[in-house]
Structures are given as C-alpha cells and as structure tokens.
Amino acid sequence: MREVFLPRSLDEVWDLLDRHPGAAPYAGGTDLLVAIAEGKKSPPALLCLERVDTLARVEDRGDHLYLGAAATYSRLLDSPLVRRELPLLCRAMRTVGSPPVRHMGTLGGNVATASPAGDTLPPLYVLGAEVELGTRASRRRLPVGDFVVGPGATRLGPGELLLGVAVPKAAGFGLPHHEKVGRRKALACAVASLAALLDLAEDGTVRRARLAWGSVGPTVVRVPEVEAALAGRRPTRELLASLAPEVERAVAPIDDVRASAAYRRVVSGLLLERLSLLGPAA
Numbered sequence: 001m002r003e004v005f006l007p008r009s010l011d012e013v014w015d016l017l018d019r020h021p022g023a024a025p026y027a028g029g030t031d032l033l034v035a036i037a038e039g040k041k042s043p044p045a046l047l048c049l050e051r052v053d054t055l056a057r058v059e060d061r062g063d064h065l066y067l068g069a070a071a072t073y074s075r076l077l078d079s080p081l082v083r084r085e086l087p088l089l090c091r092a093m094r095t096v097g098s099p100p101v102r103h104m105g106t107l108g109g110n111v112a113t114a115s116p117a118g119d120t121l122p123p124l125y126v127l128g129a130e131v132e133l134g135t136r137a138s139r140r141r142l143p144v145g146d147f148v149v150g151p152g153a154t155r156l157g158p159g160e161l162l163l164g165v166a167v168p169k170a171a172g173f174g175l176p177h178h179e180k181v182g183r184r185k186a187l188a189c190a191v192a193s194l195a196a197l198l199d200l201a202e203d204g205t206v207r208r209a210r211l212a213w214g215s216v217g218p219t220v221v222r223v224p225e226v227e228a229a230l231a232g233r234r235p236t237r238e239l240l241a242s243l244a245p246e247v248e249r250a251v252a253p254i255d256d257v258r259a260s261a262a263y264r265r266v267v268s269g270l271l272l273e274r275l276s277l278l279g280p281a282a
C-alpha cells in the first residue's frame with residue numbers, strides 16, 4: 001500500500017517531506033500516475049500538491065508573470081492576465097492533450113517531467129522563463145534551459161520542489177507563433193513543434209527573432225545562427241527555405257512510435273519555412 005498525502009500548505013509539505021523523504025510530489029498526476037501504472041516509477045509515497053493554493057497562484061510582477069507550479073492549464077488559460085501577457089504560452093497550452101488533461105495537468109508538471117515533447121518548454125525557452133526551486137530553507141532560480149538537462153532529467157535537488165515559473169512578458173515581440181505537428185489534431189504528443197517570437201520593424205524586416213523547436217532532440221533545440229541570419233531581413237519564404245537546411249542539421253531527433261527521425265528533420269525545416277505565412281494577425 002502506498003500512502004498519499006494531501007497537504008494544504010507549503011509548511012505541511014515541508015513537514016511531510018521531512019518525515020517521508022522519498023515521497024514523490026505530484027500535481028495533476030497525468031504524467032506520474034501513468035508512469036506508476038505502467039511500472040516505470042514506484043515511489044514509496046505520494047505527495048499531492050493540488051490543494052496547496054500558494055503553488056497555484058498567478059501574479060503580475062511588472063515585467064513578468066509568476067505562475068505557480070501547480071497551476072493547471074485550465075486555470076492559466078482562464079486567466080485574462082495570462083491570456084493578455086503570455087499569448088505564446090497560451091497557444092502552446094491549448095494544444096496539450098484534451099480538456100480533461102488540461103483540467104488536471106499543470107505547468108510545473110510539464111516542466112518537471114522534462115519530456116522532449118513537453119509542449120510548454122519551447123515557449124518557455126524563447127520567453128526566457130526561469131524556474132523557482134525551493135526547500136523549507138532555500139530558494140533558487142534557474143533559466144528553464146539550465147533546469148532541463150535531458151529527457152526526463154532536471155536539476156531538481158533532493159527534497160527540492162518546483163515552486164513556480166517566472167515568465168517575462170514578451171515586450172516588443174509583436175508576432176508570437178506556435179505550431180505543433182502531431183499524428184492527429186487533438187490528444188496527440190508533438191512529432192515536432194516550433195515556438196517563435198518575432199519583432200518586426202515597420203518595413204517588415206526582422207529586428208529580433210527567437211526560435212525553439214520541441215520534440216526533435218533530447219531537449220529543446222535553439223538555432224542561434226538562424227535567429228541571427230533573420231535579423232535585418234524580411235522573413236520571406238525564399239529566405240526561410242534557404243535557412244531550413246541549417247535547422248535540419250541542428251536538430252537531433254529520434255525514431256519512435258510517432259515518427260521517424262528523418263521525417264522530424266524535414267518537418268523542423270518546414271516549420272521554419274511556414275513563418276513566412278505570418279502576418280500581424282497570425
């Protein structure tokens with residue numbers, strides 16, 4: 001029999017972790033409980049975070065929003081503040097699973113799972129998000145790209161919790177774009193995805209571009225050479241097509257049940273090419 005604890009405050013969480021150091025924290029359980037059911041994980045006890053209100057808060061902190069780790073997708077997508085300030089993240093969150101999964105699943109669970117196919121990760125990378133980690137006695141922040149170190153691997157220390165994610169408002173980036181390619185349109189893990197932030201000058205040339213691909217490497221893939229090559233130029237189909245081979249070289253996909261590595265490589269380049277279809281309303 002595995003004990004399940006339902007603390008209502010962070011103090012209670014720390015007390016429980018002192019008494020049950022091997023207990024696995026979880027929020028929606030849409031990753032962890034599936035892994036347990038499949039025999040891939042077997043923690044001695046479970047610590048459910050869904051009733052700890054402070055872990056589900058959404059706060060405007062001036063230049064960024066602070067999103068509690070245990071905030072569900074539904075809660076975040078229902079927040080006018082999150083919808084106004086983080087449209088890129090919202091686009092990605094709307095593609096996660098299905099309504100029941102978005103009702104249970106959390107941003108923190110997605111980040112802590114560190115799946116190459118985690119849909120919130122590419123937007124969090126381009127937005128320059130930081131995770132806040134803590135114990136009863138300590139707090140520290142890390143860029144999300146430093147926190148995730150490989151498939152399913154993070155820098156979360158023993159006894160540490162992911163408390164929240166600080167996500168900068170994308171000031172000046174007029175064109176947030178997210179595209180996910182799956183095997184079907186809903187309830188599908190990404191075969192490849194692209195999160196992009198473009199800042200265009202009045203003449204249509206790119207001032208700044210930030211791009212991140214998901215599901216085509218052990219972690220999110222950035223290609224700074226392509227971002228630099230776009231600067232000062234119009235993102236025409238010809239230009240983007242000429243840069244696609246650079247993306248295809250940079251990604252490191254695998255063959256799996258969803259798609260072949262070769263297919264993912266081609267799709268990664270095509271996702272870049274499709275940025276030419278963007279307009280101010282895209």
Ligand SMILES: Cc1cc2nc3c(=O)[nH]c(=O)nc-3n(C[C@H](O)[C@H](O)[C@H](O)COP(=O)(O)OP(=O)(O)OC[C@H]3O[C@@H](n4cnc5c(N)ncnc54)[C@H](O)[C@@H]3O)c2cc1C
Binds near residue numbers: 033105
């Ligand atoms: C049917 C189905 C469809 C899905 N579709 C998608 C999809 O389209 N895109 C996608 O990205 N994902 C998808 N997922 C995966 C999953 O729903 C998401 O990753 C979700 O965000 C996980 O959140 P959770 O709160 O349920 O995580 P949980 O299962 O509660 O936790 C996940 C992991 O994070 C750890 N953890 C959770 N919270 C904390 C914390 N605060 N501090 C430290 N560690 C913590 C847990 O120990 C566990 O290892 C799907 C899952 C299912 C079952």
